[in-house]
Amino acid sequence: MKPILGILGATGVGKSAVAVQIALTLGCPYVISADSMQIYKGMDVGTAKVTADEMQGIEHHLIDVVNPDQPFSAFDFAQQAGKIIADNPSNVNVIVGGTGLYFDSLLHGLDFSSNDQTAKIRQDMQNLLAESGADAVLDVLKGLDEDVYDQIDKNNVKRVIRAIEILSTGGKISGKTSQRKDLYPHVLFVLHRTREQTYQKINERVDKMVQNGLLQEVAALYSKYKDDQLQSFKAIGYKEVIDHLNGKITFEEAVEQIKVNTRHYAKRQSTYFKRMQNTIWVDVEGKSIQEVVTEVLQLYNQFCSNLAN
């Protein structure tokens, strides 16, 4: 198979447009999205989801796959994306997105096992946490798997609970990064610009979301699902507006918070991408989409011919 062509980058660099253009150039009928929030139906303006116009006839997989109140994890992503790739052995698979973990779980695999029926366990653990504290929850994990217990970040209760869910439903926690294997040949192009430029783009992007009706979108979704604990409602742009809807902050404060949180997110993305393997960083500042596409494709072809030798 042809190596997977990944397009990553911090929010707002312009990944989507580049990916569509690459697919068009390569004659690939689709693109796979690797974005943990664009998988939710109805969350459009706040996630800057690609519009039908912007898709230019290129099909986008793994966008709008579940409702905001339904679970979806990196595991689901890896399975579904893997199937698409397996079904299309002759295409160049272009994967675009900012969720590093999704790339990792697809490219390096996760132990396959069911992750159904974990809701009750999660609830039990949350009750235990509320009643007896974090140590009690850690003890549960220790009883399940001593190795995982030793390695896990004990301050990160959310991950501890997730590990318990997985282990107690027969799943396994996979090993360390250093033990990863590549499931597919791939190159990942990380689109980037300087910090200042990124921050400026973020501010513009958030202002645009507000103009495009972010408040209305969130208000509609929140009144429909009413649960601010949903994973989907933890997304940047949603949690802040929900705080505003609940009277905790003014709308102006919410917008400011969205900008701050988006900056933090962009930083975390960069940190994550820095340690990924098989990456090529492409500076996009001042370049047109076409120029970026040309550069990426040139590098991709180079990579492919190096592989062949």
Next chain:
RNA sequence: GGCGCCAUAGCCAAGUGGUAAGGCACAGCUCUGCAAAAGCUCUACUCCCCAGUUCAAAUCUGGGUGGCGCCU
């Protein structure tokens, strides 16, 4: 002009005689199962300025400067 209050990091802010809390921002980082999540680390040789009291002052005293409120 008189009276009162205030001045601590980029911002908010605690400390009222014993050697500068905390929060936010900024910066750095962790992460193979909710990842736009969650977690971790870092940030004032110094408290508006000057002088004094004291073994010891952000803390007390005097003066200066700046801000705020009230009164005439």
